[in-house]
Amino acid sequence: MSRTFIDGIIKNNLILVLAIGLCPTLAVTTSAYNGLGMGLAATFVLIFSNLIISAFRNIIPDNLRIPIFIVIIATFVTVVDYTLKAYVPFLSVQLGVFIPLIVVNCGILGRAEGFAYDHSPGYALMDGLGIGLGFTIILFVMGTIREILGQGIWLKIPGMFSGFKVFGEAFTNSSVILMILPPGGFLTIALLMGIFNLFRRK
Amino acid sequence: MKKRVRQVLVLFLVGIISPFLLSFVYRETKPVIERTKKEQLNKSLQEVFPDSLIRFETVKNDTLWRIYKNDSCVGIIYRSSKKGYTSVIRPIVSVDSRGKIIRLKIQKEGLSETPGLGMNVTEDWFQEQFRGLSEDELWLKKDREEGKLDAITSATISSRAVVSAVREGLKNFKKYIPSSSSTHNEWFRNALESLLGNSRMEVIIQGKLWKGGDRYIYLSQGEGFASMIGVLVSIRNDTIQEVHIQFPEEGFCETPGYGSRVIDEEFDKRFKGKAIQDIDGIDAISGATITSNAVKNAIKTGYKEFIQGRNR
Numbered sequence: 001m002s003r004t005f006i007d008g009i010i011k012n013n014l015i016l017v018l019a020i021g022l023c024p025t026l027a028v029t030t031s032a033y034n035g036l037g038m039g040l041a042a043t044f045v046l047i048f049s050n051l052i053i054s055a056f057r058n059i060i061p062d063n064l065r066i067p068i069f070i071v072i073i074a075t076f077v078t079v080v081d082y083t084l085k086a087y088v089p090f091l092s093v094q095l096g097v098f099i100p101l102i103v104v105n106c107g108i109l110g111r112a113e114g115f116a117y118d119h120s121p122g123y124a125l126m127d128g129l130g131i132g133l134g135f136t137i138i139l140f141v142m143g144t145i146r147e148i149l150g151q152g153i154w155l156k157i158p159g160m161f162s163g164f165k166v167f168g169e170a171f172t173n174s175s176v177i178l179m180i181l182p183p184g185g186f187l188t189i190a191l192l193m194g195i196f197n198l199f200r201r202k
Numbered sequence: 203m204k205k206r207v208r209q210v211l212v213l214f215l216v217g218i219i220s221p222f223l224l225s226f227v228y229r230e231t232k233p234v235i236e237r238t239k240k241e242q243l244n245k246s247l248q249e250v251f252p253d254s255l256i257r258f259e260t261v262k263n264d265t266l267w268r269i270y271k272n273d274s275c276v277g278i279i280y281r282s283s284k285k286g287y288t289s290v291i292r293p294i295v296s297v298d299s300r301g302k303i304i305r306l307k308i309q310k311e312g313l314s315e316t317p318g319l320g321m322n323v324t325e326d327w328f329q330e331q332f333r334g335l336s337e338d339e340l341w342l343k344k345d346r347e348e349g350k351l352d353a354i355t356s357a358t359i360s361s362r363a364v365v366s367a368v369r370e371g372l373k374n375f376k377k378y379i380p381s382s383s384s385t386h387n388e389w390f391r392n393a394l395e396s397l398l399g400n401s402r403m404e405v406i407i408q409g410k411l412w413k414g415g416d417r418y419i420y421l422s423q424g425e426g427f428a429s430m431i432g433v434l435v436s437i438r439n440d441t442i443q444e445v446h447i448q449f450p451e452e453g454f455c456e457t458p459g460y461g462s463r464v465i466d467e468e469f470d471k472r473f474k475g476k477a478i479q480d481i482d483g484i485d486a487i488s489g490a491t492i493t494s495n496a497v498k499n500a501i502k503t504g505y506k507e508f509i510q511g512r513n514r
Contacts, residue, residue: 030317061209068216075220079227086234089242093311150317158311177318 001126008130014107015138015189016196021107024098025139026185030150033157035143037091039136041084041099045076046108046135047128050116054124057117069112074103090158107135142188150180247279250296250305266375269296275380277304282371286363289314291323295332295368301379303332303340306368320360328354328361332368337376340369390421390434393446397436411511417443418512422504424496431493433500437508441477445470447497469494478505 014021024042029035049072053060060068081099084092092099102108111131116124147163148154152172156163165172178184247258251269258267258279267279277299283292291313296304308324315321322328331351332340341349342358342365353361394403394412401415412419419436432448447470472484481501486494 059212061205061212064209064213068213071216071220075223078224082227082231082235086231086238089235089238090311175318177316180317 001122004123004126005130008127008132009134009137012127012131013134013138013196014131015135016193018107018110019193020110021105021135022189024101024105025142026182026189028095028098029139029142029146029185029188030180031147032140032143032155033091034094035139035141036136037084037088038095038098039132039139041080041095042102042105042108043128043132043136044080045073045102046111046132047125048076049073049108049112050124050128051121053112054116054119054121060117065113065117066109069109070103073108073112077102090160094158107131138192142185142192145188145191146179146184149176150178150184151175246294246307246309250279250294250307251277261378266378268378268380275299278375278378280371280375282367282374284363284367284370286313286315286323286360287320287357288316291315291360291363291367293364293367293371295371297372297375297379299379301336301372301376303335303368303372305329306332308364315360316357319354319357322354322357323360323364328352328364337369337372340365340372390432390446390448393434394419397434397444397446407511411508418508420504420508420511422500422507424498424500424503426493426496431496431500433497433504435473435501435504437478437505441475442473442481442501443475445473445497445501469497473501478502 010017012018015025021042024038028038049069052072053069077100080102081092084095084099111127115127119127144154147156148166151163152165152167152175153163154166155161176184179188243264244258247267253271256269256271256276258269260267261278265281268275269277269279277297279294279296281292281294283290285291291308293306293308295306298304306329308329310321310324313321313324315323335350338348339350342351342353342362343349344353344358345362351361351365397419398412398414398417401417404413405411406413406418410421417436417438419434422433422435424431424433434446436443436445469487473481476484478501481498484498
């Protein structure tokens, strides 16, 4: 079972290996906090949708499985959406439409279809945890790289904490804005994939 | 057949359980969401009009507020919106009673203009420029001669969006700015004299109730759509003789074309000769129900006060 968990983080890493669910990854990782928030929201949905789908896998009719998966996933996404709106309104505004869009995140549907539907709940839970953690880590790392290079600060939390100043004032005033623009997302993800594959080949 | 039934049953169950769960979550989070929204709104309102002795009154939900200080209206706050470069910019603007901008604030949250360029519309120096400007001056210097605003270098589209959002908002909401208070308080003097005619005026309650011959005249106010509406009523033997509704130049500021029709369409004539209990049966002006009801309510509440005043 712990094998499933580790596999979820490394061998089946949603972004670096499977390369699915890239849309929110590129869009929201302009800061480490946003990346973390998005990762945790997706992890929550992933764990519960995996668990429920796996628990009821013998009842769900084969030809109706996709619509049922979508309804189950959408339910948990809406739960997350309301909860964020109520308790972390700033994060909710920052992530905006990408929270409701978790419904169509192919990472989550992919795990439901490819793993949870033919494994027992225990394994499905471990897979959800592992995949979710792997996704969150990558989002957080990408957010960190982009935020530090693009704004010169790290872990800024809107409305609460103004972030660690990584470089001096001079850098903050003329930071690499490209990194928090869309191209920065592509550059960072390519860099991470490259480094990851370099180590995996060996 | 059995398979079909099972499919329908499973879909049915999924369709029941999921909304049930959601309705529970919705009920739990809704009050919290509304409270945080309200707090944020109040905070931004206070930021554009930093004065502790004021209170805000909502005129239009989420877009228009009146600022009151010691019960007199000292200005308005509005929120307008305009598409910027990559997102919609929604400045919150406070305006004083002369129609000049006091301060504006653009919320950073939810704004996704280009970082370092368009995003600079949230910087203080850009927003400070607007202070004290009137509608004609709200243009970029490079767009109009009379303009007084500098654009942000290489973010002209975002800057222009802010400027036109503020200008168009001011144009739309200008009419809600209360006119100067001195004429406002004395608007009924002329009407009072014409209603009394030649008979001698006797003050029963200062500024509220008068007696002339066999007629009583009282002044009352009702809460309309955008302003308080003053009504002067002359009454004899519990029957309404004449009603005078406040004119625009007397500080009446209901929506032109709608609320203002209570004046245009001689709404006041409909009350003539009616007993006080028949007022509810009088037709409202279509499209101006709130304003019409405000007039009716003003007459009714004023009547109650008049009875008390007369018996004293």
